[in-house]
Amino acid sequence: MKDIYILAYAQNPIVADAKAANEVELIMPVVHQVFEQTGFTQNDIGFTCSGSCDYLQGAAFAFVEGLSAIQTNPPIKESHVEMDAAWALYESILKIRMGDAETALIYGFGKSSPGDLPFVSTLQTDPYYMSPLWPDKISLAALQAQLLMNKGVLTKKDMFKALTQSISNAKNNPNALVTAVPSEDDYLSADYLSSPLSAFDCAPISDGASAMIIGTEEAVAKLGQPKIKISGVHHSIESSNFGARDLSTSESIIGLGKKISLKSVKLDFAELHTQFTYEIPFIRGLLDLGNLDINLSGGPLAGNVMMAAGLDSIGKSYELLKNSDFHNGLAHASSGPCLQQNMLVHLEKIND
Amino acid sequence: MTEEKKDFFVSDISLSYQYTAGNATTRFLNKVAEGKLVAQKCPKCSAVYVPPRGSCPRCGIATEEELELPDTGAVESFTIVHIPIPGNPIVPPYVSAMIRLDGADISFLHLIQEIDLAEIRIGMRVQAVWKDKSEWGTTLENIKWFKPTGEDDVDPLVFKFKE
Numbered sequence: 441m442k443d444i445y446i447l448a449y450a451q452n453p454i455v456a457d458a459k460a461a462n463e464v465e466l467i468m469p470v471v472h473q474v475f476e477q478t479g480f481t482q483n484d485i486g487f488t489c490s491g492s493c494d495y496l497q498g499a500a501f502a503f504v505e506g507l508s509a510i511q512t513n514p515p516i517k518e519s520h521v522e523m524d525a526a527w528a529l530y531e532s533i534l535k536i537r538m539g540d541a542e543t544a545l546i547y548g549f550g551k552s553s554p555g556d557l558p559f560v561s562t563l564q565t566d567p568y569y570m571s572p573l574w575p576d577k578i579s580l581a582a583l584q585a586q587l588l589m590n591k592g593v594l595t596k597k598d599m600f601k602a603l604t605q606s607i608s609n610a611k612n613n614p615n616a617l618v619t620a621v622p623s624e625d626d627y628l629s630a631d632y633l634s635s636p637l638s639a640f641d642c643a644p645i646s647d648g649a650s651a652m653i654i655g656t657e658e659a660v661a662k663l664g665q666p667k668i669k670i671s672g673v674h675h676s677i678e679s680s681n682f683g684a685r686d687l688s689t690s691e692s693i694i695g696l697g698k699k700i701s702l703k704s705v706k707l708d709f710a711e712l713h714t715q716f717t718y719e720i721p722f723i724r725g726l727l728d729l730g731n732l733d734i735n736l737s738g739g740p741l742a743g744n745v746m747m748a749a750g751l752d753s754i755g756k757s758y759e760l761l762k763n764s765d766f767h768n769g770l771a772h773a774s775s776g777p778c779l780q781q782n783m784l785v786h787l788e789k790i791n792d
Numbered sequence: 793m794t795e796e797k798k799d800f801f802v803s804d805i806s807l808s809y810q811y812t813a814g815n816a817t818t819r820f821l822n823k824v825a826e827g828k829l830v831a832q833k834c835p836k837c838s839a840v841y842v843p844p845r846g847s848c849p850r851c852g853i854a855t856e857e858e859l860e861l862p863d864t865g866a867v868e869s870f871t872i873v874h875i876p877i878p879g880n881p882i883v884p885p886y887v888s889a890m891i892r893l894d895g896a897d898i899s900f901l902h903l904i905q906e907i908d909l910a911e912i913r914i915g916m917r918v919q920a921v922w923k924d925k926s927e928w929g930t931t932l933e934n935i936k937w938f939k940p941t942g943e944d945d946v947d948p949l950v951f952k953f954k955e
Contacts, residue, residue, distance in 0.1 A: 458812075459812065460812050460813065460814060460815050460818045461812070461814065461815050462812060462813065462814030462815070462817070462845075462846065464814065464845065464846055464847050465814055465815055465816070465846050465847075465854075468847060468852070468853070468854055471852065472853075482852060495807075497809075498807065498809040498811070505845075507849065508845055508846075508847045508849040508852075509847055509852055510849075510852045511850065511851050511852035511853075512849060512850060512852070513850035513851070551812075553810075554809045554810045554811060554812060555807055555808070555809045555810075556807065556808075559807060560807060563805075563807075571805070572801075572803035572805075573803070574803070
């Protein structure tokens with residue numbers, strides 16, 4: 441099976457409201473940046489795949505419009521996932537492993553500011569039994585957070601610690617949206633949006649886009665840059681029926697940790713796709729990460745572009761490995777309410 | 793009092809959005825409000841887009857250069873609508889047509905009126921009929937419809953996209 445490497449990654453500055461700019465105008469700059477980083481053009485790309493959610497734009501087949509940001513003449517091999525672009529990366533990896541491409545361009549984009557995001561997200565739940573009840577994204581997360589607190593898995597203090605660490609780390613990411621660290625008093629006295637979560641516990645509404653290029657060993661060898669290899673990647677999903685899940689744990693995340701053989705790797709850091717503060721201590725425990733540095737880029741709590749933030753975890757891990765002495769990074773992406781679906785990616789710097 | 797049992801309930805599904813047209817289309821619409829049709833040109837393949845969406849979808853790059861086009865053009869394609877559409881104030885039969893403005897490389901959908909329906913054809917020359925200036929806004933509805941100019945038809949081959 442072919443080894444696959446990350447060749448380039450770019451992220452737009454994350455903003456709370458991109459105003460008049462549309463998705464195409466958000467995508468074009470990051471796609472051009474990954475081409476600049478590699479010296480590639482669209483003609484060097486074997487497969488193009490994007491991740492987005494039409495409900496964010498409120499228009500059917502809105503993702504097709506996103507393609508206007510990409511050179512499509514001569515015609516290209518292209519696909520789309522109605523998910524975070526981390527899963528567009530996954531599809532691209534399969535495409536390369538099948539021998540159908542040597543390189544792939546992946547992009548994810550989301551403009552959440554035009555709609556009411558917590559309820560827009562509801563439409564991604566099961567349409568027969570769940571979404572007609574209109575459970576919003578924050579309330580569903582609060583359900584899991586409260587359960588974990590009741591079971592003694594984590595405390596409000598743990599959540600505050602996760603928040604302050606993330607936001608302090610956001611200084612490492614020039615594209616971060618939130619950089620002001622709140623005081624413990626402000627945090628503990630904030631009104632609940634949905635008990636036990638206040639606005640501090642939730643990732644900010646964000647607009648933006650990100651892009652990545654991956655390729656085979658032959659492709660990375662030409663670039664003369666540190667080789668960052670995708671050494672392991674797995675994903676798994678749990679039931680869309682909340683009643684059928686034990687929300688106090690995550691079979692999906694625990695199972696992925698085993699599949700990716702984390703025990704045999706000395707990790708230097710982890711970038712987790714955590715959209716709520718409680719998810720950081722929760723996943724730290726599930727994967728037994730001990731005192732490992734988590735979200736050195738600030739993570740989604742410092743800026744959370746829907747449908748790109750999972751790809752960002754992987755992209756930020758790539759940047760960290762490329763620009764530091766670190767050798768092994770773990771990236772996580774998630775989809776669906778209460779961490780229903782998860783992906784773990786082990787990235788490794790290969791020394792020649 | 794016995795509790796009424798229900799086998800079902802009605803759940804409304806509706807969300808409201810603050811739609812944004814995009815920076816490039818916003819510039820176009822602001823000019824439309826002044827009665828001008830301002831296209832955008834691809835710096836690489838020179839294709840001219842009206843209405844502009846901010847990018848050349850063939851080349852994947854921004855179309856920054858702007859140029860004003862006349863409000864004349866030709867019918868690239870059309871259909872005669874005989875069936876009333878609920879909520880649509882236009883009384884059938886009427887012509888919906890793809891209009892290619894002079895100097896543009898793409899067409900857009902608009903109405904053709906002041907015409908004998910039997911006369912409509914591909915290549916027919918048309919010109920915009922504008923609403924009264926007092927009614928103009930940031931919308932292509934500033935143009936009520938297009939009407940035939942009576943000039944000679946254009947060769948349909950001009951509609952072939954530039955390579």
